[in-house]
Amino acid sequence: MKITEAEFIISAVRPNQYPEDALPEFALAGRSNVGKSSLINRMIQRKNLARTSSQPGKTQQLNYYRVNQKLYFVDFPGYGYAKVSKVQREQFGQMIETFLGDREPLKMVLLIIDIRHAPSKDDCLMYKWLRHYNIPRTIVTTKADKIPKSQWQKQIKLIKETLEADPSDRVVLFSSEIGLGRDELWEVIMSKVED
Ligand code: GTP
Ligand code: MG
Numbered sequence: 001m002k003i004t005e006a007e008f009i010i011s012a013v014r015p016n017q018y019p020e021d022a023l024p025e026f027a028l029a030g031r032s033n034v035g036k037s038s039l040i041n042r043m044i045q046r047k048n049l050a051r052t053s054s055q056p057g058k059t060q061q062l063n064y065y066r067v068n069q070k071l072y073f074v075d076f077p078g079y080g081y082a083k084v085s086k087v088q089r090e091q092f093g094q095m096i097e098t099f100l101g102d103r104e105p106l107k108m109v110l111l112i113i114d115i116r117h118a119p120s121k122d123d124c125l126m127y128k129w130l131r132h133y134n135i136p137r138t139i140v141t142t143k144a145d146k147i148p149k150s151q152w153q154k155q156i157k158l159i160k161e162t163l164e165a166d167p168s169d170r171v172v173l174f175s176s177e178i179g180l181g182r183d184e185l186w187e188v189i190m191s192k193v194e195d
Pocket of ligand 1: 030031032033034035036037038039051077078079142143144145146174175176177178
């Protein structure tokens with residue numbers, strides 16, 4: 001995928017701030033620090049358009065990035081960050097559920113999981129929401145560069161089993177660090193754009 005334009009559009013805190021041009025949207029969900037922003041940067045070949053940090057819990061809103069005037073990446077806040085208050089946690093849950101429940105341009109959610117670890121309870125809950133709302137989904141196992149290749153398949157199996165994923169769910173092996181999986185993920189995304 002050749003990137004001709006990639007632009008940060010808005011940090012939306014309310015639905016009336018979401019873009020209204022109806023371009024297809026691809027949201028990224030996952031734990032704090034799992035590598036959502038890094039994945040966006042890798043996909044669009046920019047070092048730092050999506051803010052990344054080694055401090056978890058930085059992304060608080062829905063951050064919209066427009067690519068090639070064709071689609072949006074929507075960077076969700078990372079969940080599971082211990083220092084977030086109960087109220088913030090509930091607000092987060094409501095925002096995401098509203099978004100998943102009635103966001104017309106949403107084409108797919110990329111559920112980002114660290115390949116080194118079994119999915120958390122929050123990952124499993126997110127996965128259940130996606131199924132409940134019947135949202136097309138792709139599981140992206142990232143940070144693959146951090147473990148030997150020989151362990152990849154075993155970890156993917158563990159991740160699918162823990163999520164109780166449908167056998168037909170697609171899993172894309174990814175590394176933002178080395179660019180592994182980028183072409184495959186663009187194929188998955190573009191197949192939904194052209195749908
Ligand atoms: P929040 O916005 O807090 O939810 O985090 P995030 O999911 O956006 O994570 P972010 O992209 O900021 O990455 C967190 C840390 O993991 C950073 O230090 C990244 O450099 C690192 N990281 C992300 N992806 C990879 C990867 O594929 N490989 C390696 N080795 N490190 C990665
Ligand atoms: Mg982030």
